Each structure stands twice: as C-alpha cells, then as structure tokens.
Amino acid sequence: MSTVDLQIDVRTDGEWRVLDVRGEVDLYTSPQLREAIDREVSGGTPKVLVDLTGVSFMDSSGLGVLVGSLKRSRERGGELALVCTEGSVLKVLTITGLDRVFPIHASVTDALGT
C-alpha cells in the first residue's frame, strides 16, 4: 500500500495563495493535490503558488494535475506558479518540457517578490 501520504498546507501571502506540498505525488495521491489546487482556483484566488520543495517524488499523474490546474487558472485570468529547486521533481518537469510552461521559482520568497 502507499506508505507516504501527501500533506498540503495552504496560507495567504499578500495576493497569493501558497500551497505547501509535502510527500509523494502519484496516481494515488494526485487527486488530493488536484482538489486542493482547484479549491483555490475556483474560489476566485487569482494567484496560486504551489511549493513543491517538500515533494520527493512526482510522476505524470502529478504533472497532469499541474497542467490541468494551470489551464483552468488561465481560463479564469489567474496565475499558477511553482517553487521547485532540485531533485527528481525538477528533473521530470525538465524532461517533459514543462519547465518552459510553468513559471518556476527557486523559493517562495523569490516567487512572491516578482
């Protein structure tokens, strides 16, 4: 069975809603991520920042959630950005070309300062 749950904490920082995601994102846990992001996007928050610093693994299930959320966010005139610094998550974003699709920041501070 899945051994690592996904933990998502949400806070407001200025005009941004920041989702601090920790754990592993796969087919089993990605619905939890989708629900959390969609709650913010559909709730009228124009700017959503997903902090993936604490994510140790993400597969295409998670990528699908991020891409779908980005699409829905843009349809509503919003923004969706990521914080991702290194490791396997940045690698999967890079090899799929999604590092050119998402605004990716090195830290939450950097993202909020832009």
Add this chain to the structure above:
Amino acid sequence: MSDGRKERALSLAVPADAAFVGTVRLFASAVGRHIAADDDLVDDLKLALAEAVTEPIEAGVVGMIDVVAFLDAVPRFEVRSDAWDEDRPSGDGQFPRHGELVRALFADTEIVTVDGARLLRFSLGSRALP
C-alpha cells in the same frame, strides 16, 4: 519480493490498484540499492516503474501487475499486465503518455503484446553502475 537465485531475478506482483504504486517505488529503490545504483539512477528507476504500472491501472486493467528485475550483467526490467485497447485514451489524456516518459529515461524501452499480455521492457543500457 523474492530473490530467485537460479533465474537471477527479483519480482513483485501487485494488484492493479493506485494504492500500490508506492509499493512499486519501494521495490525500485530496493533493486537499485541491490545493484549499487547511484541516487540519480534510483530516482529514474522509481519514476520509470511507477509510470509503467500506472498506465495499466489508468486503463482499467484488473488483476495483478508483475514487475520483474532481471539481474543480468546489464540489468533489465519488465512490467507485465493484461493487455488493453491502447487506442482508448487512458488517464485524463493531458500529459504525457507514460511509455513516452519511460523511454525518455531509458532509450531502449519497448512495449509489446504477447498472448494477451502487455509487456513494457527496458534495460539500464549504458547507464553506469559501479
């Protein structure tokens, strides 16, 4: 997980259920440590095998999925499930197809259907091991 010394293979069988994708990653990590792979290669193995089992689960395959690591001079991996109609889109169809992602990690990835079974195979190829 069994250590079949005669056939030099490690194998895992899991139900086609999303709850077991994490178990496959643990298996990938264990095999990676067993063959003294570095952290980068272990991460790639975890991703490749997770993608390989996710695809049949999303396609609605029922029953068991077998994951086998053949411990040859060049280790190779095989994920076997029941076959399905691959013209039918799986998942949300947004991005990307799982086999393509596995192939981006391991260039010799091949997907074949044999006697109603679907096999995704790849080897470590030129990936260096100590």
